Amino acid sequence: MIQLHDKHFEAFISEKELDYAIQNLAKQIEDDFYDEVPIFVGILNGSFMFLSDLMKYYSQPCEVEFVKLSSYEGIQSTNNVKQLIGLNQDLEGRSVIIVEDIVDTGNTVEELKHIFKEKGVKHFKIATLFFKPEAYTKDIKLDYVGIHIPNKFIVGFGLDYDGLGRNLKEVYQLATQNTKNEMINIVLFGKPGAGKGTQAEFLKDKYNLVHLSTGDIFRFNIKNDTELGQLAKSYMDKGDLVPDEVTIKMLQDEVEKNPNAKGFLFDGFPRTIAQADALDAFLKTKSWEVTATVALEADDEILVQRLLERGKTSGRADDQDEEKIRNRYQEYNEKTAPLIDYYKAQDKFHSVDGIGSIAEVTERLSTVLDSL
CATH class of the missing domain: 3.40.50.2020 (Rossmann fold)
Structure with a gap:
């Protein structure tokens, strides 16, 4: 200020x-x-x-x-x-x-x-x-x-x-009146197969949040040939990672489209410490902050079998190859897991057992968020 x-x-x-x-x-x-x-x-x-x-x-x-x-x-x-x-x-x-x-x-x-x-x-x-x-x-x-x-x-x-x-x-x-306490901004992450997408729908509806999935945002921008979509595609076509600056700009644009939102659910972002820093910096410009991060935890062996079973009906090639599945978990452990310490240092990390029925996991999530 x-x-x-x-x-x-x-x-x-x-x-x-x-x-x-x-x-x-x-x-x-x-x-x-x-x-x-x-x-x-x-x-x-x-x-x-x-x-x-x-x-x-x-x-x-x-x-x-x-x-x-x-x-x-x-x-x-x-x-x-x-x-x-x-x-x-x-x-x-x-x-x-x-x-x-x-x-x-x-x-x-x-x-x-x-x-x-x-x-x-x-x-x-x-x-x-x-x-x-x-x-x-x-x-x-x-x-x-x-x-x-x-x-x-x-x-x-x-x-x-x-x-x-x-x-x-x-x-x-x-400067306007500080509204950070009125906002609920949740970062949801978990390994593939942990049920993140299913639970995101629950959180969005119960807490009246705008669901921001980086996967959906990327697909929208590329499909509609937006300026940012063209820029992201230029990196992807060369086999390069899309720079964090492009991803955060896409997220920023989506936030700006929802000026009356009561909060946001960030799904698929951040994935790295650098991205977490970028998200914190952006929210700070709004006098907001991440309220909490929730990780759906599950044993790798259970999730591997869950994805292989899902692959029988989903048609997704990456759900049918056990080696690819394990490579995805290795990448998660190397890049995303360090976020646990990042958010623990801010006293914002919450772990939720992702094994059980949808209703059971939903109840565990509600207990965490209702306590914030």
């Missing part, structure tokens, strides 16, 4: 997440303008840090100019854009990429489009680090968007509150 003038702001977007978004934007623009020399036009004052970092990752020839406009007073948009400093360079027939720190109502974008249309540019593109879709009122397409954010006032990384905060390396949002 920080204070600027009379207001308090809480952590929102980390330096690492900003860097990842900017790298991704630079790559997109390079792919579109690989055969020409575009002109990047930064909108002062807010875009100076964004444009500076964008240039670090943009490796092709380009030119950089600036224009200064004004549309903010305090923490409210004035909805009145005035051009303060214009461009003197001849832009006719050139490709121009406007670099904005943030787009909310779209008034500045509309004014810029009008200005550059009169200059006869060849291509007019908008690149913004932050975009508030809830506040956007225009039909103008935004060509490159780094991070979608809710309609909240933010400071840092070039954005200010009455002059303060521009130099912050991370982004902060206007």
Whole structure:
């Protein structure tokens, strides 16, 4: 929590997440303008840090100019854009990429489009680090968007509150009432065959949680060819692991789609300590935290037989090969089991016996969660 003038702001977007978004934007623009020399036009004052970092990752020839406009007073948009400093360079027939720190109502974008249309540019593109879709009122397409954010006032990384905060390396949002105690955020994990999917349905319904399965989220993004789905598929096609940054961004997008949720059930994430750190960092930006982690425990030999039996009817090849099943358990033990110590250190780990009838396991889970 920080204070600027009379207001308090809480952590929102980390330096690492900003860097990842900017790298991704630079790559997109390079792919579109690989055969020409575009002109990047930064909108002062807010875009100076964004444009500076964008240039670090943009490796092709380009030119950089600036224009200064004004549309903010305090923490409210004035909805009145005035051009303060214009461009003197001849832009006719050139490709121009406007670099904005943030787009909310779209008034500045509309004014810029009008200005550059009169200059006869060849291509007019908008690149913004932050975009508030809830506040956007225009039909103008935004060509490159780094991070979608809710309609909240933010400071840092070039954005200010009455002059303060521009130099912050991370982004902060206007503080709201702390609601972490009202949220129930459960991490559910267990070995394949432990009944995690079945129990997730129970937890979701009984405690009114939004179920976030990384497997389902990956399939949705890839099937619908979203930007993140394309990025994830590019790694998968090469046989590489999808970076944690991509996975956490997918989860973040799903969380943002459910602003009125009473809590979340994270299923399949985190799988490693690095992912657990990333989840904690993301929840912290919301003034939330992981309430508890619940592991469905069962003996490997029992689970192997359970999966082999399931494989007779499921049709899943990985449920029919005992060697593959044991390899999955070895990977679990090596990568996921260390999370036990991670969450024990936070006094948030709970072990539940996963052997028994569905009803018996459900009752054990209820006892744990009702005690939180």
